[in-house]
Amino acid sequence: MGKKTVFSGIQPSGSLTIGNYIGAIKNWISLQNEYDCYYCIVDLHAITVPQVPKDLRKNTLELLSIYLASGLDPEKSTIFIQSHIPAHAELTWVLNTISYMGQLGRMTQYKEKSQRSEENLNAGLFTYPVLMAADILLYQTDLVPVGEDQKQHLELARDLAERFNNRYSPTFKVPEPLIKKEGAKIMSLQNPKSKMSKSDENENGYILILDKPDVIRKKVKRAVTDSIGKVKYNDEQLGIKNLMNIYSVFSGDSIQEIENRYGGTGYGKFKEDVAEVVVEGLTPIQEKYDYYMKNKDYLEKVYKQAAEKANYISMKTLRKVYRKVGFIQR
Numbered sequence: 280m281g282k283k284t285v286f287s288g289i290q291p292s293g294s295l296t297i298g299n300y301i302g303a304i305k306n307w308i309s310l311q312n313e314y315d316c317y318y319c320i321v322d323l324h325a326i327t328v329p330q331v332p333k334d335l336r337k338n339t340l341e342l343l344s345i346y347l348a349s350g351l352d353p354e355k356s357t358i359f360i361q362s363h364i365p366a367h368a369e370l371t372w373v374l375n376t377i378s379y380m381g382q383l384g385r386m387t388q389y390k391e392k393s394q395r396s397e398e399n400l401n402a403g404l405f406t407y408p409v410l411m412a413a414d415i416l417l418y419q420t421d422l423v424p425v426g427e428d429q430k431q432h433l434e435l436a437r438d439l440a441e442r443f444n445n446r447y448s449p450t451f452k453v454p455e456p457l458i459k460k461e462g463a464k465i466m467s468l469q470n471p472k473s474k475m476s477k478s479d480e481n482e483n484g485y486i487l488i489l490d491k492p493d494v495i496r497k498k499v500k501r502a503v504t505d506s507i508g509k510v511k512y513n514d515e516q517l518g519i520k521n522l523m524n525i526y527s528v529f530s531g532d533s534i535q536e537i538e539n540r541y542g543g544t545g546y547g548k549f550k551e552d553v554a555e556v557v558v559e560g561l562t563p564i565q566e567k568y569d570y571y572m573k574n575k576d577y578l579e580k581v582y583k584q585a586a587e588k589a590n591y592i593s594m595k596t597l598r599k600v601y602r603k604v605g606f607i608q609r
């Protein structure tokens with residue numbers, strides 16, 4: 280009773296990096312006790328780029344297993360699959376009719392994607408942020424924990440909520456972004472000036488949540504550093520700074536503690552220990568992941584049960600919207 284609502288989601292479009300884990304999932308876990316949380320697997324968003332159907336099915340269950348293995352708890356949070364809830368697509372349609380072409384055309388993510396190639400410039404890519412707004416607004420969400428890159432999309436969701444509320448009458452809660460400063464951006468191990476991303480063509484740039492210990496050790500060893508040779512947290516040493524952030528998140532130690540411990544040792548020893556804390560952090564997640572992937576019946580139980588609640592809550596909002604717009608009750 281009286282708990283605030285949190286909503287967030289990730290696309291099931293392949294393996295996740297420790298950037299996704301630190302920047303998104305790890306924050307979601309800490310919100311579960313205090314808030315009424317909805318964590319979604321946004322498969323409707325995923326098809327805005329071409330998908331191989333059987334891979335999409337596989338990626339969806341893998342992402343659900345990663346959610347659970349990382350510590351999202353179906354007893355506390357509603358962990359569901361977007362396409363199971365018809366209200367998402369239905370509200371998107373209504374919100375499309377109050378979205379301005381100009382504003383959608385100014386979305387950075389759309390501009391980047393449309394500049395990259397004409398080939399797959401489908402209407403879904405253009406209205407992608409409207410679907411994201413529908414996700415959020417259906418649950419009367421207070422807070423949306425996302426990375427910095429999603430801030431503009433969240434602004435749009437707020438605009439659409441306010442526009443609808445003004446045009447008809449108060450219907451949607453206007454959501455706030457929740458963007459953490461620490462770990463908001465984990466950088467590439469090969470180029471500490473760019474974001475760690477699974478679409479990096481150099482696989483040494485990222486660590487996947489499911490990377491095996493030897494692979495993690497190899498990637499950390501090859502991480503780009505500098506010739507200064509002292510473990511110190513500053514913007515002259517972006518590679519070391521990034522490794523210190525990673526170490527800090529996985530070990531729970533403060534940056535100061537890490538500086539004190541490694542200030543006098545070389546990079547070799549520091550990198551070895553970074554790799555070890557990452558391995559120690561990821562191994563239990565990987566073991567649980569394997570367990571969930573072997574228990575498809577359990578996964579099915581989780582997403583079906585969550586869909587019942589998500590459907591009930593989202594239909595309450597959708598019914599209000601339909602009534603206000605002037606549709607006759609079904």
Ligand code: AMP
Nearest residue numbers: 298299302303425426463464465474475
């Ligand atoms: P994406 O994989 O870009 O769809 O992002 C899914 C979620 O992970 C979003 O909330 C992103 O902001 C977050 N995220 C992705 N990459 C990173 C990174 N390198 N550092 C921090 N957060 C990230």
Ligand code: TRP
Nearest residue numbers: 286287288289290321411414425
């Ligand atoms: N667009 C988000 C991303 O690329 C994913 C997403 C879809 C989302 N719907 C959402 C995130 C609702 C937060 C809330 O990361």
